[in-house]
Amino acid sequence: MSTDQVRTRVASGALLGASAGGVAAFRGIPYAAPPVGPLRWRPPAPPAAWDGDRPALQPGPAPVQPQPPRNSIMWHTNFADSRALVMSEDCLYLNVWSPDPGGGGLPVLVFLQGGGNRFGHGGQEIHDGASMARRGVVVVTLTLRVGALGYLAHPELAAEDEHGASGNYGPLDVLAALRWVRENIAAFGGDPDRVTLAGNSAGAAIVNHLMAAPAARGLFRAALGQSSAGIHRGEGAMATQEEAQQEGVRALGPLGAVPLEQLRRLPPVSLLLDAHLGVVLDGRLLTTDTTEVFEAGHQAAVPLLVGWNSDEGALYTPAGAADALRERVTSGPHARVLAPHYPVGPAEIAASARAFTSETRFGGPVWRWARTHVDTSGAPTWVYRFDHAPPLPPDLDLAPPPDGGTGYGVFHTAELPYTGDNLDCRRWPWTEADRELARVTADTWARFVTDLDPNGGALPAWPGFDTTPEARALVLGTRLRVEPVPRVAALEALATLPRPL
Incomplete structure (x- = not known):
């Protein structure tokens, strides 16, 4: 394929940039100033201007981060790229793919x-935008701060901030x-x-939070x-600023007593903390729990x-989960509600333990996102379930699932090669059925972006979601079909229980 x-x-x-196969790609474009030195743990600042032509041929560096184990399904699906991984705290860059950068009005x-x-x-590579761009869409991917550099809340950070805010630097990068x-x-033909x-995953949660921010x-339609x-997260309500600051100091461990001025001078690898920091009530971007915003109908x-x-639970159901579930449904405080849906x-019991993980961490919160949005905003909403396991190579160096079960099924992130029609970024034994599903799924996403309605093409008629138990979802699998939301009775039961469970 020639490149111009x-x-x-x-x-x-x-x-x-470079144009090939009918798509122009511009990579590594700075959208904010490097968040280094005195700009560490501050809201992103505007990028500096440059003179002359800036090459935009390679993605910018990844943020400083650990990597999943190389024998994990997560690494093989998401991170086993042909390009060497380059990391830097100077990471606020984005990439744009356009089918017509000289035109205009594109979604x-x-x-x-x-x-x-x-x-x-x-x-x-799994997020490459060229295939989607060939469907008439301008695609943007971006890198944001992660880990402690993206989410640390801290008393000294709040004290220096005009709003008394700290944390959420990654979501502020997205803004x-x-x-x-x-x-x-x-400038790329987009409207x-x-x-x-x-x-996807944590990125989807940020989308949810930005609907409330x-x-x-007005920045997305x-x-x-x-x-x-x-919203309705398995771990419960979002941390307040006081709680987030306390957690930030705890996460720093021995560095918790180090003054902020010195923390900003530490090499970024010193801040690869063994902690899961996330979106909090920072006092700037988010001042009200996102669940409360949606329940009040104040979201976009x-x-x-x-x-x-x-x-989804195949990746995250730990060893011993079956015993813990048995206790929940036989003698726990919510046994009467849980027992009909999680037989032990x-x-x-093994399948029930995975279902419980999936429905408390993933399916349940997503279903309630849709239901709450429809109930309080009336905006058109569609729900899908992805139900096709990708063909993993038999010789793949792959650790067994953490619960000791056999196989990963349609695991968390299994849909990504299909939604972007990027099967060829992994040398797996794809079949024509895989390629057809990728075409259909990417077409569906592109129609939603273009027309604000995913219906059309090869899909059966897909009605908008509603708040009744009969609400229907599109099942994206070898056989496309529309049916009631799977296990909706279990999701309804979980919705009646306090969080965390």
């Missing part, structure tokens, strides 16, 4: 990768990128009034969330497409 040089200009200066998809707020970056898109996407914000209002939510009333995978007989 292509040029455009954004507010900061001129960019030189725009801004996609946020997952990674539990600890891993991931906008240059991952800065959306503002950059608003100002610059026309700033036709932006859809999408994400007043500062993000639709939302798409895959396999996570920021935009069209929404959300869903989850059939076997010898032949059933």
Whole structure:
């Protein structure tokens, strides 16, 4: 495939990208100033301008982060890239793919990768936007701060901030990128009034939170969330600023007593903490729990497409989960509610433990995101379930599931090669059925971004979601079908219980 040089200009200066196969790609574009030195743990600042033509041929570096084990299904699916991984605290860059950078009016998809707020970056090959761009969509991926550099709340950070805010630097990066898109996407043929914000896993949760954030209002006209939510979370309510600051100091461990001025001078690898920090009530971006915002109907009333995978729990059900579930449904405080939905007989308990993990961490919160949004905003909403296991190579160096079960099924992130029609980024034994499902799924996502309605093409008629027990979902599998939301009685039962369980 021949490659041609292509040029455009954004507010900061001129960019030189590459065009191949009918798509122009511009990679490694700074959307904010490097968050280093005195800018560590501050809201993102505007990028500096440059003179002359800036090459935009390679993604920017990933944020400093650990990596999943190389024998994990998560690594093989998301991180086993052909490019060597380059990491730096100077990481606030984005990538743009356009089918017509000289045109105008094209819909725009801004996609946020997952990674539990600890891993991931906008240059991952599984998130390459060329296939989606060939469907008439301008695609943007971006890298945001993760781990302690992206989420640390701390008393000294709050004390120096005009709002008394700390934490949420990663989501603030996303807000800065959306503002950059608003100002610059026309230079790539995109329409700033036709932006859809999408994400997978932790990225989907950020989408959910930004629907609740007043500062993000008007920066996107639709939302798409895959396999996570920021409301009705399994871990309970969002941390207050005081709670988040206390957790931040605890997470720092021996560094907890180090003054902020010195913390800002430490090498970033010193801040790879063994802690799961995430989105909190920071006092700037988010001042009210996102669940409360949605329940009051104060979120952005935009069209929404959300869903989850059939076997999300396969990756996250720990050893001993079956015994813990047996206790919950036989003698725990919620046994009467849980027992009908999670049988614990010898032949059933392993599957029940995985289902419980999936439905408390993934499917349940996503379903309630859709239901609450419909109930309080009335905005059109669609729910899907991805139900196709990718064909893993038999010789793949792969650790067994943590619960000791056999196989991963349709695991967390299994849909990603299909939603972006990027099967060829992994040398797996794809079949024509896989390729057809990837075509259909990516077409569906592109229609939603373009028309604010995913219906059409090869899909059966897919009605909008409603709040009744008969609400229907699209099942994306070898056989496409529309049916009632699976295990909705279990989801209804979980919704009656306090969090955390």
